[in-house]
Amino acid sequence: MPTHSCFARSLLAGAVSLCIIVIIILRFNESGFSPLPLARSPPSRSARILDDVFNQTLGFQKIFVINLPSRSDHRDAMSLAAAATGLQIEYVDGVTEVEEKALPPGGAEVHLNKGGLGNWRAHMNIARMIVEQNITSALVLEDDADWDLRIKSQMQDFARAAHILVQSKPGTSHQYLDPTWPQPSAGQSPQNFVVGEEVTAEPSTSPYGDIDRWDLFWLGHCGTRFPRATDINAPLGRAVLQDDETVPEKQHVKMQFGNDELIQEYPAHTRVVSRARMNTCTLGYGISLPGARRLLYELGVRKMTGTTDMMFRSLCDGVDERRIRTCLTVQPQLFQHHRPVGSKSTFSDISDHGSDYNEQAFSRNIRWSTRLNLGKLVDGETDYIDLFKDGEGSNDLGF
Ligand SMILES: *[C@@H]1O[C@H](CO)[C@@H](O)[C@H](O)[C@H]1NC(C)=O
Numbered sequence: 001m002p003t004h005s006c007f008a009r010s011l012l013a014g015a016v017s018l019c020i021i022v023i024i025i026l027r028f029n030e031s032g033f034s035p036l037p038l039a040r041s042p043p044s045r046s047a048r049i050l051d052d053v054f055n056q057t058l059g060f061q062k063i064f065v066i067n068l069p070s071r072s073d074h075r076d077a078m079s080l081a082a083a084a085t086g087l088q089i090e091y092v093d094g095v096t097e098v099e100e101k102a103l104p105p106g107g108a109e110v111h112l113n114k115g116g117l118g119n120w121r122a123h124m125n126i127a128r129m130i131v132e133q134n135i136t137s138a139l140v141l142e143d144d145a146d147w148d149l150r151i152k153s154q155m156q157d158f159a160r161a162a163h164i165l166v167q168s169k170p171g172t173s174h175q176y177l178d179p180t181w182p183q184p185s186a187g188q189s190p191q192n193f194v195v196g197e198e199v200t201a202e203p204s205t206s207p208y209g210d211i212d213r214w215d216l217f218w219l220g221h222c223g224t225r226f227p228r229a230t231d232i233n234a235p236l237g238r239a240v241l242q243d244d245e246t247v248p249e250k251q252h253v254k255m256q257f258g259n260d261e262l263i264q265e266y267p268a269h270t271r272v273v274s275r276a277r278m279n280t281c282t283l284g285y286g287i288s289l290p291g292a293r294r295l296l297y298e299l300g301v302r303k304m305t306g307t308t309d310m311m312f313r314s315l316c317d318g319v320d321e322r323r324i325r326t327c328l329t330v331q332p333q334l335f336q337h338h339r340p341v342g343s344k345s346t347f348s349d350i351s352d353h354g355s356d357y358n359e360q361a362f363s364r365n366i367r368w369s370t371r372l373n374l375g376k377l378v379d380g381e382t383d384y385i386d387l388f389k390d391g392e393g394s395n396d397l398g399f
């Protein structure tokens with residue numbers, strides 16, 4: 001009977017739409033934070049692994065935080081910040097004594113101060129632990145690092161961007177999206193890839209792309225610049241995150257030791273992922289197991305050529321007789337130093353920041369700073385402090 005089959009059809013249609021709605025609601029709840037585009041349903045394996053970024057270790061196997069036991073102030077704030085953002089961290093003691101005899105070749109000649117030597121050793125101890133314990137990937141933070149309350153969705157965006165730059169095109173084995181991979185030819189210009197709703201990821205061993213395709217993600221730094229064709233050795237591709245509300249407007253963005261190409265070339269609220277170039281400060285980085293082996297060999301065993309960040313840089317840039325490694329970075333960065341109220345001399349145990357008084361606590365380029373909002377977070381308040389509001393003049397935070 002025609003009316004009967006018509007009824008059955010609409011019943012079926014109703015059931016199908018109900019199913020779709022249920023799937024959408026389930027996926028929405030799973031990720032917790034809402035502004036991210038939904039993956040195709042049913043989710044592919046690659047989309048599911050991207051959701052691991054929302055776990056307590058941000059999709060890495062571990063998060064390590066370097067802390068000098070004497071800096072209990074840093075540890076107090078770090079533990080609160082991690083708890084407030086759902087992160088599980090493991091502390092690794094900072095180092096105060098390094099025997100000159102224990103330095104790799106070249107070590108005596110670079111004349112690092114005590115703080116510099118201790119910093120080098122702490123980073124080496126973590127790389128060694130990753131190698132010894134066969135840890136697939138880890139996020140390493142120094143204990144004054146700060147991040148946005150939305151770090152999990154930011155890291156998922158970073159993972160989508162990383163896939164574009166380090167994985168080959170789905171269905172091909174060695175064809176990368178970036179036409180300048182593995183090296184640009186003279187005069188080639190960078191191509192921008194807009195990171196969109198399309199899940200570009202092929203199934204991989206880590207949410208950030210197969211661990212044998214990347215060494216280091218330089219996520220917390222004090223400045224970087226985009227690679228250039230004249231650098232010769234690094235692909236130029238840029239993965240662009242548009243309309244990222246967690247990026248401050250241009251007047252607030254501080255590039256520190258980097259240059260201002262990001263501000264000149266892209267609209268406000270844009271974050272860009274590219275190969276790392278000339279990065280400074282080793283405040284926060286993701287590292288793969290192969291990356292940790294290379295780091296430990298190059299900086300711990302083979303040769304000491306400068307400060308810790310100079311040596312990380314030589315590995316990422318492929319200079320100072322080091323082979324270039326696959327390092328990605330992001331502008332503006334996702335982790336930044338937090339500068340609390342107080343004497344600037346307390347800022348670091350590595351370098352001298354003078355003895356001026358800092359009146360306003362801040363973390364450059366981080367809008368919903370976890371550290372600045374700890375007071376709100378412990379009381380469950382959600383009217384978060386944003387030092388970098390749209391349409392407002394820039395705060396003078398110094399260099
Ligand atoms: C988070 O995901 C990564 C990657 O899948 C995994 O190695 C790690 O164990 C997970 N962390 C937690 C706390 O479950």
Ligand SMILES: *[C@@H]1O[C@H](CO)[C@@H](O)[C@H](O)[C@H]1NC(C)=O
Nearest residue numbers: 132133134135136137205289
């Ligand atoms: C290290 O882990 C990988 C998987 O991530 C495994 O295949 C390998 O056998 C492990 N090696 C050791 C020495 O445990």
